[in-house]
Amino acid sequence: xxxxxxxxxxxxxxxxxxxxxxxxxxxxxxxxxxxxxxxxxxxxxxxxxxxxxxxxxxxxxxxxxxxxxxxxxxxxxxxxxxxxxxxxxxxxxxxxxxxxxxxxxxxxxxxxxxxxxxxxxxxxxxxxxxxxxxxxxxxxxxxxxxxxxxxxxxxxxxxxxxxxxxxxxxxxxxxxxxxxxxxxxxxxxxxxxxxxxxxxxxxxxxxxxxxxxxxxxxxxxxxxxxxxxxxxxxxxxxxxxxxxxxxxxxxxxxxxxxxxxxxxxxxxxxxxxxxxxxxxxxxxxxxxxxx
Amino acid sequence: xxxxxxxxxxxxxxxxxxxxxxxxxxxxxxxxxxxxxxxxxxxxxxxxxxxxxxxxxxxxxxxxxxxxxxxxxxxxxxxxxxxxxxxxxxxxxxxxxxxxxxxxxxxxxxxxxxxxxxxxxxxxxxxxxxxxxxxxxxxxxxxxxxxxxxxxxxxxxxxxxxxxxxxxxxxxxxxxxxxxxxxxxxxxxxxxxxxxxxxxxxxxxxxxxxxxxxxxxxxxxxxxxxxxxxxxxxxxxxxxxxxxxxxxxxxxxxxxxxxxxxxxxxxxxxxxxxxxxxxxxxxxxxxxxxx
Numbered sequence: 001x002x003x004x005x006x007x008x009x010x011x012x013x014x015x016x017x018x019x020x021x022x023x024x025x026x027x028x029x030x031x032x033x034x035x036x037x038x039x040x041x042x043x044x045x046x047x048x049x050x051x052x053x054x055x056x057x058x059x060x061x062x063x064x065x066x067x068x069x070x071x072x073x074x075x076x077x078x079x080x081x082x083x084x085x086x087x088x089x090x091x092x093x094x095x096x097x098x099x100x101x102x103x104x105x106x107x108x109x110x111x112x113x114x115x116x117x118x119x120x121x122x123x124x125x126x127x128x129x130x131x132x133x134x135x136x137x138x139x140x141x142x143x144x145x146x147x148x149x150x151x152x153x154x155x156x157x158x159x160x161x162x163x164x165x166x167x168x169x170x171x172x173x174x175x176x177x178x179x180x181x182x183x184x185x186x187x188x189x190x191x192x193x194x195x196x197x198x199x200x201x202x203x204x205x206x207x208x209x210x211x212x213x214x215x216x217x218x219x220x221x222x223x224x225x226x227x228x229x230x231x232x233x234x235x236x237x238x239x240x241x242x243x244x245x246x247x248x249x250x251x252x253x254x255x256x257x258x259x260x261x262x263x264x265x266x267x268x269x270x271x272x273x274x275x276x277x278x279x280x281x282x283x284x285x286x287x288x289x290x291x
Numbered sequence: 292x293x294x295x296x297x298x299x300x301x302x303x304x305x306x307x308x309x310x311x312x313x314x315x316x317x318x319x320x321x322x323x324x325x326x327x328x329x330x331x332x333x334x335x336x337x338x339x340x341x342x343x344x345x346x347x348x349x350x351x352x353x354x355x356x357x358x359x360x361x362x363x364x365x366x367x368x369x370x371x372x373x374x375x376x377x378x379x380x381x382x383x384x385x386x387x388x389x390x391x392x393x394x395x396x397x398x399x400x401x402x403x404x405x406x407x408x409x410x411x412x413x414x415x416x417x418x419x420x421x422x423x424x425x426x427x428x429x430x431x432x433x434x435x436x437x438x439x440x441x442x443x444x445x446x447x448x449x450x451x452x453x454x455x456x457x458x459x460x461x462x463x464x465x466x467x468x469x470x471x472x473x474x475x476x477x478x479x480x481x482x483x484x485x486x487x488x489x490x491x492x493x494x495x496x497x498x499x500x501x502x503x504x505x506x507x508x509x510x511x512x513x514x515x516x517x518x519x520x521x522x523x524x525x526x527x528x529x530x531x532x533x534x535x536x537x538x539x540x541x542x543x544x545x546x547x548x549x550x551x552x553x554x555x556x557x558x559x560x561x562x563x564x565x566x567x568x569x570x571x572x573x574x575x576x577x578x579x580x581x582x
Contacts, residue, residue: 179474212503
C-alpha cells in the first residue's frame with residue numbers, strides 16, 4: 001500500500017519502520033528533516049512537507065506532540081489535507097483533545113477524506129515490537145480498511161466509537177493510571193517506613209484485589225526510588241490536562257486526577273519531568289521522610 | 292493435629308470447616324453459640340469459651356472483627372491465653388492494628404506461647420475454596436510449624452516480617468485498593484458521560500498500564516451501577532482507619548487513603564455500607580449526574 005508517515009519521534013520512527021519492513025511503499029516527513037534519514041536509508045521516500053508526503057498516499061499516519069501540532073500538520077498551510085486525495089484516510093496516533101480530533105475529522109470529511117483518531121499506549125518498546133494498544137475513534141468501515149496496517153503496529157486494536165472516542169479512551173486510560181500510581185505510591189511508602197519486608201509485601205498483595213500493572217511493573221522502582229522510562233511525567237501531565245479539559249466540558253468532576261496532575265506539575269517544576277511517571281512516589285516518600 | 296477455631300463468621304466458618312475436612316481434630320467456639328452447630332454436626336467439638344477451646348490445642352485460630360475483639364478473646368477473662376499450653380501457637384486471621392498484634396504477641400510470649408498475625412485477603416469465596424492470600428507476621432520458625440495448616444486455608448502464604456508485619460501488609464493492601472478503586476471510578480465516569488462505548492474502553496485499557504484487578508473485576512459493576520459483594524464498604528472503612536492510624540504513628544501522611552476513607556464514611560452514612568467497596572463509583576457518578 002502507498003502510505004505516508006509524518007512525525008518521526010521516539011514513537012513515530014519505529015512505527016514507520018515497521019510499516020516499511022512490512023512491505024508498504026512509504027513516504028516520510030519530519031519537521032526536523034534529518035530524522036528522515038535512517039528511514040530513507042531503508043528505502044523510504046522523503047517529502048519536504050506533510051502535504052507532499054500525503055500526495056498519492058492511500059493512508060497518511062501522523063504522530064506528533066499535541067493538539068496545535070496536529071492542527072498544523074493536517075490542516076495547516078503545508079498540511080496533509082493539502083495533498084490528500086479523495087477517499088484517503090488519515091490515522092492520527094497523537095494524543096490530543098477529543099474536540100480537536102472531531103474538528104479535524106469534520107474538515108477532512110468536507111474534502112471526502114477520513115480521519116481516525118488512534119492514540120496508542122505501550123510506549124516506545126511497544127512501538128518497536130508492534131505490540132501497541134490502539135484506541136480508535138471514527139467510522140468502523142474506515143477502520144476496517146486500514147486494520148491490516150494497524151495490525152503491523154499494535155497487538156490490540158479497539159474501536160471505541162465515533163471521531164474523538166479514541167482520544168477520550170486514551171484520556172480515561174491516563175486518569176486511571178494517575179490515581180492507581182498514586183495509590184501504589186502511598187501504600188508502598190507506608191510499607192517502607194514500617195520496617196517490614198517491602199518486597200514480601202509487594203509479592204503478597206500483587207495477586208489480589210490490590211494488584212495492578214503498575215504495582216507489579218512500577219512498584220519495585222518506587223521502592224528503589226529510581227524512575228527509569230517508561231513514560232515521562234511531563235507527557236502524562238500533558239495528557240491529564242487533555243483529560244481534565246474534556247471532563248470539564250461535560251461537567252465531570254475528576255478531583256483525584258486533578259490532584260495527581262498538581263503533584264506532577266510540582267515534580268516537573270523541580271526538574272523531574274523527564275523521569276517515568278512512577279516518580280509520583282517521590283511525593284509520599286518525601287512527605288514521610290524517606291530519601 | 293489438635294486445633295481450635297474461635298470466631299465462626301462469614302470467613303471463620305468456612306475456614307474452620309476446611310480444617311475439619313482436612314482431618315484435624317477441631318474444637319470450635321463462637322460468641323453466638325448456635326453458629327457452632329453446623330460444624331458440630333460435621334464432627335467438631337464445641338467449647339463454651341475461648342479458654343476452653345484452646346485447652347489442649349496445638350494451634351488456636353481466631354477470626355473476629357477488630358482490635359478490641361481480639362484483645363478480649365485472646366487476653367480477656369475467658370480468653371484463649373487462659374487455656375493455652377506452653378509452646379502452643381495462636382494464629383489470628385482478624386484484621387487489626389499492627390500495634391495490638393505486637394501487644395498480644397508479647398503477652399503470649401510471656402507464657403511461652405506464640406502469636407502469628409495472619410490477616411487474609413480473598414473474601415468469603417477464598418475462605419470456602421482455600422485460596423486466601425495470608426500475610427504473616429511473627430517468628431519464621433513458628434510459621435514453618437503451622438504452614439501445613441495454613442496451606443489448607445490459603446494458596447499464597449507470605450511471611451512479611453516480625454509480629455505486626457502481617458497486619459501492616461494488610462493495611463498496605465487496603466490503602467492501595469482505596470486509591471486504585473477511586474481512580475477506576477473516575478476514569479469510567481468520564482467514559483460513561485462522554486458517549487463512547489464504555490465496555491470497549493474497559494476492554495482497550497485493561498491490558499495496559501491502567502490495568503488492575505479492580506478494573507477487570509469491578510469495572511463492569513461500576514459501569515452498571517450495581518455493587519454486589521465482594522467486600523463491604525463498612526469493613527474497608529474500618530481497615531483504612533487501622534492503616535491511617537498505623538501511618539500516623541510513624542508520621543506517614545496518606546492523603547489519598549484519607550480522602551477515600553471520607554468518601555466511604557459518606558457512603559456508610561447514606562446506608563450503602565453493606566454494598567461492595569466498588570460503590571466508591573457512586574461518588575464521581577453522582578457528581579457527574581449519572582444515575
